[in-house]
Amino acid sequence: MNTFLLPDLGEGLTEAEIVRWLVKVGDVVAVDTPIAEVETAKSIVELPCPYAGVIEELHGEAGTTVPVGKPLITVGDPDGAAYRAEERAGSGNVLVGYGTTESGGAGRRRRPRVSGTSVAPAAEKVPERRVPLVISPLVRRLARDAEVDLRALTGSGPDGLIVRRDVELEIARRVQTEPSTTQTVPTQPVAVGFEARTGLPELRRTPMSGFRKAVIATLSRSRSEIPEATTWVDVDATALVDLRESLRSATDPGPGLLALMARFVVAGLLKYPELNGYVDTEREELVQYDGVNLGLAAQTDRGLMVPAVAGAHALTTRGLDAEIRRLTASARDGRLTQQELTSGTFTLNNYGSFGVDGSAAIINHPQVAILGVGRIIDRPWVVDGELAIRKLTQLSLVFDHRVCDGGTAAAFLRFVADAFENPASAFADL
Structure with a gap:
């Protein structure tokens, strides 16, 4: 009999929540058979079993938080499991996945399939209600x-x-x-207790998930360590929107607006590398990266995530578009890897997806800057001395004042803004 302990999942993670079991007691599994989905502070991962045999015990229900190094499942002797299954098959019961003869035990016995399927006989199984598919x-x-x-x-x-x-x-x-069933049922959620400062009843208490704890730690460290400053500019994005439409055809949707924006942001970071680095406080050095891993803020059911497009500086605009779409889908499905979630060197945040014009964001520590793009809407704008309706957006840059002064930050922001306003000319220089 072997007990599988929750393994070290890396990145300093100390616990994981059992999202759902992929097996149940009595199932026969092979080495590397997926047994459970667990949620860490970084993502949802599928755990393979390191042992072959029959599942003897599941140490925890779905929703239980298990510390690293604590028991997850207990796996018994595979030969014993096969023997017990054959005994049941010989008694005239139906072995799952196989038929049986009318003469009961006269048929040839077969070993159970090694999979996540229970070997319990159909005649003894009590119909159970299975939980439907839930991803989030x-x-x-x-x-x-x-x-x-x-x-x-x-x-x-x-x-x-x-x-x-x-x-x-x-x-x-x-x-x-x-x-309507009883007059004693309250119409409001039952209070948990009273808060001393306000005297108000508490509506509910919700434990923080590992993911939320990690987010809080990162944002709190950013606020406490980074002397940040913010600068912003209104931008006429009419030409950018027109360019995006010109790249669309009946057979090819073309790169999205976010990919076009990302291309100009990456170019700006290569021109102003001070914003593409980190502060090594131990050695008191300002470090700049040779290359860009562009982080993209994505809102998911689990909260805000910032997966990174690795090597964004080496990708074409179409390549950026494909990778952005892949990472966005992975973020929503909870399938991002720890590397994808922690390797960013600069963050681009599309506030416009929330229908707002801008935000004074918090830098994603240990990065040193974040650029936000507001919604693109029709507004009055002066063009060649005349009033016109143009598609306006706002860019806001929050930067760590330790790595550069306002002049460098403003020059980067102006570079990106000019590229938004004259994308064809900007592409010619890339």
């Missing part, structure tokens, strides 16, 4: 906090996927129906 950790946590049984829901997403609105509709249904 936020949806799982929302359901758990509200005590919603996911097995009772019908997913409205693709292929029956349970999405956030399915859980929220179930919670709303409860609020509407429960008061």
